[in-house]
Amino acid sequence: MASITIKDMSVSYNKGKSFVLDNLSLDIKNGEFCVFLGPSGCGKSTAMHCIAGLLHPMSGEIRFGEEVMTSANRKGRDKTFVPPQERNIAMVFQEYALYPNMTVRENMSFALKTKKVAKEEIAKRVDYMAKMLSIEQLMDRRPAELSGGQRQRVALGRALVRDPQVFLLDEPLGNLDAKLRDQVRYELKKIQEQLGITTIYVTHDQTEAMTMADHIVLLKDGHIMQQGTPEEMYDHPANEFVAGFLGTPQINIFFCEVKGNILDAGSFKLNIPEHLRTCLVPYAGKKINLGIRPSDLELAKDKMDVIKGHVESIEPLGDAYLIYVRVGEQIVVFKYTGEHAPKEKELLLTPNMAKLHLFDALTEKRINR
Amino acid sequence: MPNDMNIERSRAGQQAQTVRVKPKWHMTVLHIVYYLIMICFLIFYMLPFWGTVMTSFKTNSEVMTTTPITPPTQWTLEGYASAMEELGVPLLTSLFVTLFGAAGSVFLGSICAYALSKWKFKFNNVFFIALVAATYLPFQAILIPLLQTISALDLYDNIWGLVLVHTVFGMPMCTVMMRGYYADIPDALIRQAMIDGNGMWAIYRKIVLPNTMIATITVFVFQCTSIWNEMLFALVLGGYDSKPATIALNELAGTMAAEFNVQMAGSLILALPVLVLYIFMGKYLISGQMSGAVTAS
Ligand SMILES: Nc1ncnc2c1ncn2[C@@H]1O[C@H](COP(=O)(O)OP(=O)(O)O)[C@@H](O)[C@H]1O
Numbered sequence: 001m002a003s004i005t006i007k008d009m010s011v012s013y014n015k016g017k018s019f020v021l022d023n024l025s026l027d028i029k030n031g032e033f034c035v036f037l038g039p040s041g042c043g044k045s046t047a048m049h050c051i052a053g054l055l056h057p058m059s060g061e062i063r064f065g066e067e068v069m070t071s072a073n074r075k076g077r078d079k080t081f082v083p084p085q086e087r088n089i090a091m092v093f094q095e096y097a098l099y100p101n102m103t104v105r106e107n108m109s110f111a112l113k114t115k116k117v118a119k120e121e122i123a124k125r126v127d128y129m130a131k132m133l134s135i136e137q138l139m140d141r142r143p144a145e146l147s148g149g150q151r152q153r154v155a156l157g158r159a160l161v162r163d164p165q166v167f168l169l170d171e172p173l174g175n176l177d178a179k180l181r182d183q184v185r186y187e188l189k190k191i192q193e194q195l196g197i198t199t200i201y202v203t204h205d206q207t208e209a210m211t212m213a214d215h216i217v218l219l220k221d222g223h224i225m226q227q228g229t230p231e232e233m234y235d236h237p238a239n240e241f242v243a244g245f246l247g248t249p250q251i252n253i254f255f256c257e258v259k260g261n262i263l264d265a266g267s268f269k270l271n272i273p274e275h276l277r278t279c280l281v282p283y284a285g286k287k288i289n290l291g292i293r294p295s296d297l298e299l300a301k302d303k304m305d306v307i308k309g310h311v312e313s314i315e316p317l318g319d320a321y322l323i324y325v326r327v328g329e330q331i332v333v334f335k336y337t338g339e340h341a342p343k344e345k346e347l348l349l350t351p352n353m354a355k356l357h358l359f360d361a362l363t364e365k366r367i368n369r
Numbered sequence: 370m371p372n373d374m375n376i377e378r379s380r381a382g383q384q385a386q387t388v389r390v391k392p393k394w395h396m397t398v399l400h401i402v403y404y405l406i407m408i409c410f411l412i413f414y415m416l417p418f419w420g421t422v423m424t425s426f427k428t429n430s431e432v433m434t435t436t437p438i439t440p441p442t443q444w445t446l447e448g449y450a451s452a453m454e455e456l457g458v459p460l461l462t463s464l465f466v467t468l469f470g471a472a473g474s475v476f477l478g479s480i481c482a483y484a485l486s487k488w489k490f491k492f493n494n495v496f497f498i499a500l501v502a503a504t505y506l507p508f509q510a511i512l513i514p515l516l517q518t519i520s521a522l523d524l525y526d527n528i529w530g531l532v533l534v535h536t537v538f539g540m541p542m543c544t545v546m547m548r549g550y551y552a553d554i555p556d557a558l559i560r561q562a563m564i565d566g567n568g569m570w571a572i573y574r575k576i577v578l579p580n581t582m583i584a585t586i587t588v589f590v591f592q593c594t595s596i597w598n599e600m601l602f603a604l605v606l607g608g609y610d611s612k613p614a615t616i617a618l619n620e621l622a623g624t625m626a627a628e629f630n631v632q633m634a635g636s637l638i639l640a641l642p643v644l645v646l647y648i649f650m651g652k653y654l655i656s657g658q659m660s661g662a663v664t665a666s
């Protein structure tokens with residue numbers, strides 16, 4: 001078990017012509033469940049492969065606890081490099097990588113056998129994990145005889161039977177169906193908490209990140225957009241990208257102008273609440289972007305700070321309704337938690353003033369605290 | 370009403386599936402012509418073989434009086450017995466050289482192919498290009514320096530000399546063939562094995578070899594055939610005591626000009642192992658071993 005420290009790591013697949021990861025620095029605490037989140041192609045797998053020692057960064061340093069695992073200078077030469085087989089990590093690859101010549105049981109025992117763990121101990125751990133992941137009846141099959149979801153669970157089980165310093169999981173639930181995914185997600189989180197092993201989990205699915213993570217690292221084009229706890233990132237997104245990436249349905253963004261104490265979005269006007277006035281002083285007369293989450297809208301009770309819109313469509317979710325409302329030129333999503341969907345075609349909505357997100361129109365950085 | 374329509378439709382569908390189109394007369398004629406041509410080719414190719422088999426079972430006097438393709442009136446193994454007298458020791462030499470030469474070149478080729486396909490090292494491309502070039506090397510061009518080298522090593526007229534030469538010259542071809550098979554092993558599998566605590570050689574032993582057994586057998590069979598049938602090195606390096614069977618057979622033809630039954634029996638004896646090997650290995654020469662390893666398959 002160990003903390004993981006990454007310092008100024010840059011990775012290039014073409015000898016420095018372009019960088020997939022650029023000066024990445026990161027601290028992951030011992031025992032933490034850290035999620036690398038980001039759109040496909042942003043460099044999540046690359047970062048993970050560097051931590052595993054499967055890739056050599058051009059520059060930077062990776063430490064497990066106090067121990068330096070990778071350290072490279074600017075020229076791309078390694079000063080220190082511990083090969084992957086000596087790092088004591090367990091990893092689930094995006095493409096599962098099950099050994100086709102071995103049965104499920106042999107696959108799961110392989111790493112432990114390599115480490116010369118006693119036979120009974122191996123059997124005990126493998127059986128326990130097989131039960132946890134409900135793959136006991138598959139133990140004597142070979143990977144070719146398994147479905148995608150089963151293969152994925154075997155790959156997961158193979159990693160979890162180990163007793164590593166670090167778990168690295170690269171989209172391990174990507175091929176499971178929704179129900180199984182929820183179940184395995186819950187099991188995985190429980191097992192990780194029990195074992196207390198530092199875990200890095202890669203996903204592009206913000207729901208997975210929000211539900212499992214102690215610590216989310218949101219990446220885009222090889223840069224960290226923001227990191228923190230799920231709550232921090234949801235409630236205080238550092239920029240528009242983060243605000244848009246976390247939360248379903250997506251946050252509504254309005255282009256506004258600050259006019260004295262009024263936020264003017266064209267199709268509606270809001271009085272700037274007390275707590276936002278000071279931070280908006282430098283933006284007087286300028287454009288800003290206003291973000292309002294669908295769940296932070298409600299039906300207006302009076303005529304103050306209302307957004308007037310025309311209902312375009314309603315999607316029942318079971319416990320709530322997603323109402324798509326046309327406001328001016330823009331479609332706004334509104335999550336309505338009432339018993340019955342409103343029948344009117346014209347709705348008056350009002351935002352929760354405490355939960356407005358203000359972003360600089362140019363830099364897209366957050367304005368309010 | 371809609372139900373009826375469904376029934377109607379499915380009946381029509383069934384009929385459409387079972388109806389056979391009656392072939393037009395000119396198609397039938399064309400097919401007959403095709404078959405005639407194929408049968409002609411078959412006879413053309415099989416006739417020499419047929420003649421060989423028939424002759425090998427005749428007595429020497431019958432060989433003189435009949436055409437090669439007529440079956441013997443009196444079947445005899447005389448020819449085989451005489452051929453074995455001449456070919457017995459050379460056949461053992463051939464067997465030994467073939468097995469060890471093929472094993473050596475497949476072993477070295479497999480290791481080279483593994484390194485070249487799964488690991489990056491300096492000048493790996495240069496190595497590979499050199500190996501490919503080596504497979505195109507005409508052996509005649511290096512025959513004299515080779516003979517000198519082998520003599521200097523005191524391996525002339527020695528079985529081990531032949532084994533060494535076949536190992537060395539078979540290796541590039543084995544490497545090129547096996548590199549193709551090894552390239553099909555997903556990199557993720559190699560990485561996973563590393564993560565699971567294995568070094569380069571452990572991965573070769575535990576993952577690469579077991580998953581490419583069929584490829585290895587294929588290449589081994591290929592090597593066996595070419596070494597078994599080889600004449601040039603055999604002739605130049607074999608000398609008298611360690612003479613492979615191909616050379617012995619050739620001498621059989623040269624010295625006993627009239628005994629066609631013995632020559633034909635010898636040819637068949639020499640061809641038999643290769644034939645048997647191909648017939649039994651045929652079913653292994655199929656692919657599809659890596660299924661189930663990664664997402665895409
Ligand atoms: N082996 C490789 N060679 C060259 N470019 C690569 C390689 N692997 C990944 N990349 C590039 O690096 C970027 C990040 O890839 P990756 O880390 O796999 O993204 P993610 O896992 O976040 O989807 C992508 O633009 C991809 O095209």
Ligand SMILES: [Mg+2]
Binds near residue numbers: 045
């Ligand atoms: Mg990826």
